[in-house]
Amino acid sequence: MTDWIKYRQLFPHVSHRIYLNHAGIAPFNLRGRAALLDFVEKRLDKDIEFWPAALEKKAYFVELIARFINASKDHIALVTNTSAGLNILALGLSWKKGDRILLNDFEFPSNVIPFTNLKRLGVEIDWVHHREGIIDIDDIRKKITPRTRLLSISMVEFINGYRNDIKTIGKMCHEHGIIFSVDAIQALGALKVDVQEMEIDFMSSAGHKWLMWPAGLGFIYISPRIFNEVYPAQAGWLSLQNPFDFLNYDQPFAPTAQRFEPGVFNTMGVMTAIPTLEMMLEIGIEAIEQKILGNSKFLIQLVQENGYKIYGSTVEQHLSGIVTFYHPRAEELFPYLKTQQVFVSLRDGKIRVSPHFYNNESDLQTFMEKVKKFEE
Numbered sequence: 001m002t003d004w005i006k007y008r009q010l011f012p013h014v015s016h017r018i019y020l021n022h023a024g025i026a027p028f029n030l031r032g033r034a035a036l037l038d039f040v041e042k043r044l045d046k047d048i049e050f051w052p053a054a055l056e057k058k059a060y061f062v063e064l065i066a067r068f069i070n071a072s073k074d075h076i077a078l079v080t081n082t083s084a085g086l087n088i089l090a091l092g093l094s095w096k097k098g099d100r101i102l103l104n105d106f107e108f109p110s111n112v113i114p115f116t117n118l119k120r121l122g123v124e125i126d127w128v129h130h131r132e133g134i135i136d137i138d139d140i141r142k143k144i145t146p147r148t149r150l151l152s153i154s155m156v157e158f159i160n161g162y163r164n165d166i167k168t169i170g171k172m173c174h175e176h177g178i179i180f181s182v183d184a185i186q187a188l189g190a191l192k193v194d195v196q197e198m199e200i201d202f203m204s205s206a207g208h209k210w211l212m213w214p215a216g217l218g219f220i221y222i223s224p225r226i227f228n229e230v231y232p233a234q235a236g237w238l239s240l241q242n243p244f245d246f247l248n249y250d251q252p253f254a255p256t257a258q259r260f261e262p263g264v265f266n267t268m269g270v271m272t273a274i275p276t277l278e279m280m281l282e283i284g285i286e287a288i289e290q291k292i293l294g295n296s297k298f299l300i301q302l303v304q305e306n307g308y309k310i311y312g313s314t315v316e317q318h319l320s321g322i323v324t325f326y327h328p329r330a331e332e333l334f335p336y337l338k339t340q341q342v343f344v345s346l347r348d349g350k351i352r353v354s355p356h357f358y359n360n361e362s363d364l365q366t367f368m369e370k371v372k373k374f375e376e
Contacts, residue, residue: 002287007279008358017341018363023158023186023322023354024345026212031275039271054267061270062219064277068285069203070194071221077257078219078265082185083110085204085220086152088260089181090114092230093150097122102143102151102178106130108158111183115152133160133312133324137168144172150179155193156186159347160312161296161322161354163191170199179226185209185218190292190321190356192285201226207269210321210356212276217269222257236262283357291357292321298361299323299353302368311350324352333374340370 010029013019019027028036043050058078066073079085091114101115105127116125126143128135135157144151151173156163166182173180181202187193189210195203203221207213222230232253237243239259241252253259280288296319300310303325311324324347327333334346344367345352351371355363 002283002291004291004358004360007283008360010279011358014358014363017343018359018366019343020353020355020359020363020367021343021345022190022210022212022356023161023352025208025215026189026210026356028214028272029212029276029279031279032212032272035275036268036272039268050267054270057274058265058267058270061274061277064274064281065219067281068193068277069188069221070196072224074256075222075224075227076219077222077260078217078270079204079206079260080216080266081110081206081218082183082204083114085218086111086114086181086183088220088233089150089179089202089204089222089230090118091233092260093179094229094231095121095123095149098124098147099149100124100126100145100147102126102128102140102148104128104130104135104140104153106133106135106157106159106162107154108183108185110185111152111154115150130157133157133162134318135162135164137165137172140169141172144176144178148176148178150181152181152183154183154186156184156191156320156322157312158186158322159350159352160324161186161320161352162312163187163318163320165317166198166200173201174199179229186320186322189280189288191289195221195223202230207273211273211280212356213273214266214269217266217273220257220260222260227257230260232259232262234262235259238263288357292355293319295355295359295361295364296321296323299355299364302364306368306372321356322352322354324350327351327371329374333371336374337367337370342367342370 062073062076065076128139128143155166170180179201182200184203184205188205201223206218208215232239238261241254308325330351
């Protein structure tokens with residue numbers, strides 16, 4: 001049985017604030033801080049030429065990511081953020097005039113702009129319209145055409161936490177020969193993600209939300225099925241097969257996803273992220289998912305018992321770590337909660353709450369008490 005109290009103690013802020021905004025940005029933890037300080041101390045005057053050790057750490061980090069998503073390490077590359085990752089796909093494919101991309105109108109811009117930017121090449125965009133925060137699979141199916149080449153969707157929608165049926169969508173894409181791209185930033189670290197079971201062709205995610213990494217660090221996964229279709233549009237010295245053969249400019253690209261990393265990676269971010277990812281693997285992503293979904297169910301119950309309406313679905317298969325609800329004075333409530341040291345998000349005129357595994361029912365009860373006090 002997981003000792004949640006032990007892991008909660010790794011987050012000192014719980015002693016004086018209730019942080020429920022992990023869908024925005026996550027706090028660091030004591031293990032990550034220790035690793036960061038150790039790295040800084042060494043770089044200060046002990047291991048200034050840190051590069052060989054950094055490469056070893058990076059290789060280990062990629063192995064951890066591979067375990068986390070059930071993928072081969074050779075198909076993972078580090079990126080700075082979700083947008084940068086999705087641009088690798090958008091700019092790396094060879095597009096023909098009349099090719100179509102299927103998106104929906106409920107996405108964060110990171111999963112839209114890299115693809116709408118291709119309209120200058122004659123690529124056309126088809127839109128699935130959400131239904132009050134819900135994306136219906138039948139609506140997706142109806143929008144598929146013989147010219148649909150790529151479908152990109154978030155595993156979890158950022159405004160209300162609606163969890164899309166990625167496995168079903170992935171199967172549908174492959175039945176039609178469509179490249180399946182997933183923005184996983186609101187899922188990874190909160191929900192179990194298996195890229196093979198879900199038939200994902202390309203996945204991009206930054207790590208500063210549920211994964212609790214520093215900002216400026218993320219990764220992509222590119223499946224064997226489409227690996228050779230995606231050209232490294234932004235190439236550099238580390239993209240090459242033997243990057244330390246400096247004056248050999250004619251060598252081929254690396255045979256792995258390393259080819260999509262043109263230059264030096266975020267070393268400080270990697271050093272800080274490693275112990276956090278180790279912690280999550282130590283706990284087990286299944287246990288984390290169960291804890292987070294338990295928090296969401298309890299929060300939904302509190303919200304509904306106090307007379308507020310959930311924005312989105314309360315069906316269990318579509319739940320995630322995000323719960324969003326209507327409040328008639330949301331724009332006033334949001335800053336009030338900050339004065340009470342309770343941190344959530346204001347999204348689309350609604351209150352978005354996103355507790356992590358270290359949050360407990362007491363945190364959520366206190367949150368709701370503050371909401372009710374605001375109305376007195």
